[in-house]
Amino acid sequence: MSDKGYVLKEADLHPLAIGAALLGTGGGGNPHVGMLRARELIRKGAEIRVLPLDAVPDDAWVAEVGGIGAPVVGVEKIEEGGECYRAMRAVEEAAGVKMFATISAEIGGSNALEPVIAAAYAGLPVIDGDGMGRAFPEVQMTTFFIYGAKPAPAAIADEKGNVVVFKEVNDMFWLETFARGVAVNMGAAAGLATAPMSGAFVRRTAIPGTVTQALSIGHTVLEARQKRQNVVERVVDATGGKLFFTGKVNDVRRELVGGFARGHAYLTGVGDWEGHEARIAIQNENLVLWVDEVPVLMVPDLIVNLELDTGEPITTEVLRYGQRIAVLGLPAHDLLKTPEAMKIVGPQAFGYPELTFNPLQPQPIVA
Amino acid sequence: MSDKGYVLKEADLHPLAIGAALLGTGGGGNPHVGMLRARELIRKGAEIRVLPLDAVPDDAWVAEVGGIGAPVVGVEKIEEGGECYRAMRAVEEAAGVKMFATISAEIGGSNALEPVIAAAYAGLPVIDGDGMGRAFPEVQMTTFFIYGAKPAPAAIADEKGNVVVFKEVNDMFWLETFARGVAVNMGAAAGLATAPMSGAFVRRTAIPGTVTQALSIGHTVLEARQKRQNVVERVVDATGGKLFFTGKVNDVRRELVGGFARGHAYLTGVGDWEGHEARIAIQNENLVLWVDEVPVLMVPDLIVNLELDTGEPITTEVLRYGQRIAVLGLPAHDLLKTPEAMKIVGPQAFGYPELTFNPLQPQPIVA
Numbered sequence: 192m193s194d195k196g197y198v199l200k201e202a203d204l205h206p207l208a209i210g211a212a213l214l215g216t217g218g219g220g221n222p223h224v225g226m227l228r229a230r231e232l233i234r235k236g237a238e239i240r241v242l243p244l245d246a247v248p249d250d251a252w253v254a255e256v257g258g259i260g261a262p263v264v265g266v267e268k269i270e271e272g273g274e275c276y277r278a279m280r281a282v283e284e285a286a287g288v289k290m291f292a293t294i295s296a297e298i299g300g301s302n303a304l305e306p307v308i309a310a311a312y313a314g315l316p317v318i319d320g321d322g323m324g325r326a327f328p329e330v331q332m333t334t335f336f337i338y339g340a341k342p343a344p345a346a347i348a349d350e351k352g353n354v355v356v357f358k359e360v361n362d363m364f365w366l367e368t369f370a371r372g373v374a375v376n377m378g379a380a381a382g383l384a385t386a387p388m389s390g391a392f393v394r395r396t397a398i399p400g401t402v403t404q405a406l407s408i409g410h411t412v413l414e415a416r417q418k419r420q421n422v423v424e425r426v427v428d429a430t431g432g433k434l435f436f437t438g439k440v441n442d443v444r445r446e447l448v449g450g451f452a453r454g455h456a457y458l459t460g461v462g463d464w465e466g467h468e469a470r471i472a473i474q475n476e477n478l479v480l481w482v483d484e485v486p487v488l489m490v491p492d493l494i495v496n497l498e499l500d501t502g503e504p505i506t507t508e509v510l511r512y513g514q515r516i517a518v519l520g521l522p523a524h525d526l527l528k529t530p531e532a533m534k535i536v537g538p539q540a541f542g543y544p545e546l547t548f549n550p551l552q553p554q555p556i557v558a
Numbered sequence: 559m560s561d562k563g564y565v566l567k568e569a570d571l572h573p574l575a576i577g578a579a580l581l582g583t584g585g586g587g588n589p590h591v592g593m594l595r596a597r598e599l600i601r602k603g604a605e606i607r608v609l610p611l612d613a614v615p616d617d618a619w620v621a622e623v624g625g626i627g628a629p630v631v632g633v634e635k636i637e638e639g640g641e642c643y644r645a646m647r648a649v650e651e652a653a654g655v656k657m658f659a660t661i662s663a664e665i666g667g668s669n670a671l672e673p674v675i676a677a678a679y680a681g682l683p684v685i686d687g688d689g690m691g692r693a694f695p696e697v698q699m700t701t702f703f704i705y706g707a708k709p710a711p712a713a714i715a716d717e718k719g720n721v722v723v724f725k726e727v728n729d730m731f732w733l734e735t736f737a738r739g740v741a742v743n744m745g746a747a748a749g750l751a752t753a754p755m756s757g758a759f760v761r762r763t764a765i766p767g768t769v770t771q772a773l774s775i776g777h778t779v780l781e782a783r784q785k786r787q788n789v790v791e792r793v794v795d796a797t798g799g800k801l802f803f804t805g806k807v808n809d810v811r812r813e814l815v816g817g818f819a820r821g822h823a824y825l826t827g828v829g830d831w832e833g834h835e836a837r838i839a840i841q842n843e844n845l846v847l848w849v850d851e852v853p854v855l856m857v858p859d860l861i862v863n864l865e866l867d868t869g870e871p872i873t874t875e876v877l878r879y880g881q882r883i884a885v886l887g888l889p890a891h892d893l894l895k896t897p898e899a900m901k902i903v904g905p906q907a908f909g910y911p912e913l914t915f916n917p918l919q920p921q922p923i924v925a
Contacts, residue, residue, distance in 0.1 A: 281725055346725070353732055356723040358648055358713070365720055372739045 196242040196319060199307065201233050206409025211303030212504040213408055213426070214401070214521075216493045218476030219300015219326030220258060221506055228272050229307050237311035241319050242292055244399050251291035251390035254279045255322060255335055256309045257302035259347065259370055260380035274382025275305045276312035277348035282384045285344035285356050294318040294393060296333055296385070298401040299326030299476070300506070305382065320397035324524040325493050328475035330370055330383060331363035332536050334526045338396040341386040342366040349377035398524045412502050422502025423517045428557035435480060435488055436469045436518040437462045437499055443510050445473060456510050458518070461499075469518065471496075473507045478541050480518055489543070491528060491536045492551045493521035522551045563609040563686060566674065568600050573776025578670030579871040580775055580793070581768070581888075583860045585843030586667015586693030587625060588873055595639050596674050604678035608686050609659055611766050614757035618658035621646045622689060622702055622755060623676045624669035626714065626737055627747035641715045641749025642672045643679035648713035648721050649751045661685040661760060663700055663752070665768040666693030666843075667873070672749065687764035691891040692860045695842040697737055697750060698730035699903050701893045705763040708753040709733040716744035765891045779869050789869025790884045795924035802847060802855055803836045803885040804829045804866055810877050812840060823877050825885070828866075836885065838863075840874045845908050847885055856910070858895060858903045859918045860888035889918045 199207070208226040211219070233239065247253065256275040275293075283290055290313065293306035298321040310317040322333030333340070343360040347370055355373050360366045366385070374381045408430060415425035427434050438458035445454025453474050460467035464482075472479040477494035480487055488494050496505040499515040527536055528550055538546035566574070575593040578586070600606065614620065623642040642660075650657055657680065660673035665688040677684040689700030700707070710727040714737055722740050727733045733752070741748045775797060782792035794801050805825030812821025820841050827834035831849075839846040844861035847854055855861050863872040866882040894903055895917055905913040 285723070348726075351732075352726060352728055353724075353736070354726040355736055356652070356725045357720075358723045359715075359719055359721040361718055361720055365718075368743050369720070369722055369740055372743045373736055376735050376739045 194243065194246055196240055196246060196316070199233070199239045199241055201230055203406055204230050204233070206413055207303060207402070207406050208409065209412050209504070210405030210408035211298060211300055212506065213412070213495055213497070214298050214324070214405055214493065215300030215326040215504065215506060216476045216495055217473060217505070217507040217510070218328060219297055219302055222301045222304050225301045225304030225308060229304055229311065232308065232311040239307055239311050240316035241402050242316040244318060244320050244394050244397055247292065247318060247390035247394055249389065249391040252288045252387040253318065253390060253393045254282065254290040254293045254309070255296050255333070255385045255388065256293055256306045257296035257383055258305050258380060259330060259374045259383040272308060273312060274348045274350060275309040275384060276382070277354055278346040278382045278384035279309055279313065281346035281348065281354045281356050282344055282387065285346065285358060286387050288387045290315060290387065291390065292316045292318050294397060295321035295402070296330065297321055297323040297326045298405055299323060302326070303402070303405055317402065318393065318397065319402045320399045321401045322397065324398035324401055324527065326476050327536060330367045330385070334396045334398060334532070335385070335388060335393070336363040337532050337535050340388055340392070340396070343386055345370065345383065345385045347373050347377070347381050347383045349381045353377060396526070398526055415502065423497050423499065423519070426497065426502060427519060430521050431553045431556045432495070432519045432521040433551065433554050434517060435520050436460065436464050436467070436482055438464055438469055438516065438518070440510060440512055440514045440516065443512065445507070452507060458516070461515060471518070474541060475507065477507065479538065479543060479546065486546055488520045488551060489538045489546055489548060490541055491523040491532065493523060495519040495521060520551045522553045561610065561613055563607055563613060563683070566600065566606045566608055568597055570773055571597050571600070573780055574670060574769070574773050575776065576779050576871070577772030577775035578665060578667055579873065580779070580862055580864070581665050581691070581772055581860065582667030582693040582871065582873060583843045583862055584840060584872070584874040584877070585695060586664055586669055589668045589671050592668045592671030592675060596671050596678065599675065599678040606674055606678050607683040608769050609683040611685060611687050611761050611764055614659060614685060614761055616756065616758040618757035619655045619754040620685065620757060620760045621649065621657040621660045621676070622663050622700070622752045623660055623673050624663035624750055625672050625747060626697060626741045626750040639675060640679060641717060642676040642751060643749070644715035644721055645713040645749045645751035646676055646680065648715065648723050649711055649754065652711035652713065652723050652725060653754050655754045657682060657754065658757065659683045659685050661764060662688035662769070663697065664688055664690040664693045665772055666690060669693070670769070670772055684769065685760065685764065686769045687766045688768045689764065691765035691768050691894065693843050694903060697734045697752070701763045701765055701899070702752070702755060702760070703730040704899050704902050707755055707759070707763070710753055712737065712750065712752045714740050714744070714748050714750045716748045720744060763893070765893055782869065790864050790866065790886070793864065793869060794886060797888050798920045798923045799862070799886045799888040800918065800921050801884060802887050803827065803831050803834070803849055805831055805836055805883065805885070807877060807879055807881045807883065810879065812874070819874060823874070825883070828882060838885070841908060842874065844874065846905065846910060846913065853913050855887045855918060856905045856913055856915060857908055858890035858899065860890060862886040862888060887918045889920045
């Protein structure tokens with residue numbers, strides 16, 4: 192990788208999608224459709240460069256883009272493809288700037304691909320980094336907003352040609368409220384672009400290298416499968432994560448509330464966890480893991496469900512009775528663990544005042 | 559009245575508010591707060607000219623503005639005052655035009671005053687006309703939209719400084735959906751400005767003279783009260799309307815659904831209607847009047863409830879058990895009775911497929 196990064200090849204898209212799904216911690220939407228769409232664009236000649244954070248000039252403008260809606264809807268209602276691009280163009284016009292690059296709001300799930308697709312449409316590079324290092328359910332839950340990104344002008348676009356601009360918005364919570372409401376009216380799936388961020392700001396606040404990290408996780412999974420290794424073990428070793436539970440899903444309760452899929456999954460232990468029970472709280476993403484009713488892992492750390500045998504990431508919308516899963520913990524990036532960040536993405540922000548965040552310590556990475 | 563219209567005096571505001579409330583056909587929100595705000599602006603030196611439709615140049619740009627939300631909320635949550643003005647400025651910026659004048663989306667209720675206030679803020683005249691000649695519950699139910707006004711760019715603003723621009727919207731129904739959703743998130747009361755309309759278009763599609771009509775109705779009511787005449791009779795005589803029922807409210811059922819107040823009022827006849835029953839369907843405004851379960855009056859004709867003794871217009875949000883009311887019918891303007899218009903504001907559009915619109919014939923006006 193040179194200073195100018197690297198160009199995404201068609202063969203990178205599958206591992207990127209796998210890594211993104213894993214970093215989605217159960218949410219973020221399935222990246223499969225976005226992967227197919229990015230492949231189509233690459234086949235048509237789009238050159239999508241992944242640019243290191245260091246290569247972004249101070250005074251360049253960066254567009255944070257991503258899909259917004261409930262992932263359970265994304266399965267049924269497929270985006271047209273240009274949603275994030277059109278939202279970005281509307282932001283450019285409202286702000287009177289030209290974008291230099293796109294960046295992912297969240298590397299976890301389908302939003303790993305959205306800025307890649309918007310970049311391909313616009314002929315711009317995509318930055319190697321994102322605003323979450325994972326997935327979170329609300330638009331203000333990014334390091335960009337936590338560290339002071341402006342809430343406006345932002346814009347949202349749907350597949351039907353509707354474009355709504357949030358021209359003046361008091362704060363990021365109002366943006367989330369308005370954008371979520373419009374997204375629900377758009378059919379619960381739309382593309383959102385937030386206000387232009389300067390290169391200097393993005394270099395200071397983005398979680399670095401996460402496109403490359405997702406690619407690398409995907410390669411690990413594919414290689415382990417090819418070599419018939421234990422995929423779960425290989426992922427744990429390669430990510431500095433830790434295995435917290437293996438079990439069988441015995442119940443999933445979820446409902447769609449105000450554009451979010453909320454609920455709980457209940458697991459009965461197998462293997463080393465035979466005789467134990469676990470419970471996972473979900474709001475699009477996995478929020479808290481309890482083992483025998485003791486909270487052992489929680490936001491902002493990553494709670495990842497992999498199918499026990501194949502290592503396939505299990506998103507919350509396809510979680511169902513009878514699945515055998517491994518529950519991994521991955522440590523969140525330090526930018527998500529500051530006092531400012533904990534107010535937005537800590538357990539309290541998700542409605543768990545009784546929980547105290549005990550950060551997962553990074554484990555040694557085994558190559 | 560010269561070709562250039564007339565300047566609204568402080569003494570005009572009370573009759574204007576009374577006439578507007580009456581033309582609100584039970585909805586449109588209470589114009590009282592808007593009246594106080596307009597008075598404040600006039601006292602501070604604002605000159606608000608009411609301009610006849612004929613005086614609007616072909617190529618001038620006209621801003622249609624109005625409050626959006628559920629009237630029952632407007633009673634509790636008072637607007638700050640600049641909402642419509644800020645929405646109008648956002649539309650100007652999005653469209654790259656300068657407005658020549660404001661016009662009311664609906665003369666009925668609080669939206670008679672909103673364009674007056676926006677005009678005062680902007681130093682522009684307000685046009686003597688509107689898009690309904692009454693009040694209707696949804697933003698697309700104007701003669702402007704019925705006859706082809708563009709749905710975008712439109713904008714909505716709240717009292718907290720939030721401004722949302724509907725930059726590209728497929729049609730007027732999408733505008734209603736998005737604007738209503740954002741208005742609900744803004745606290746169910748906000749100012750909406752729709753896309754710039756040319757003077758030529760407005761002269762062809764606006765219902766003419768309705769500011770002056772509201773003023774005139776208000777003067778009739780005030781004069782009748784002063785002379786201790788029967789206010790209801792005077793209003794019937796002066797408007798070319800017809801008395802359809804007098805009765806006592808024995809039940810009001812209503813609920814707030816998706817930003818609308820919906821329900822029914824039930825009346826027991828008094829006076830000439832002793833022994834008869836009536837029912838009025840409400841969606842913010844009065845939609846249909848049944849006497850002894852026979853539909854006798856319906857949208858787009860105006861169904862007006864006046865307090866029997868004082869002639870005070872009764873809006874649906876203050877309708878309550880025990881009130882004695884007179885139910886008047888006023889004929890809708892011909893622009894609301896074309897086949898195109900009936901699709902949008904006829905009984906079918908409000909969910910009454912079984913009703914056939916039988917237009918109320920204008921009665922002789924008694925001066």
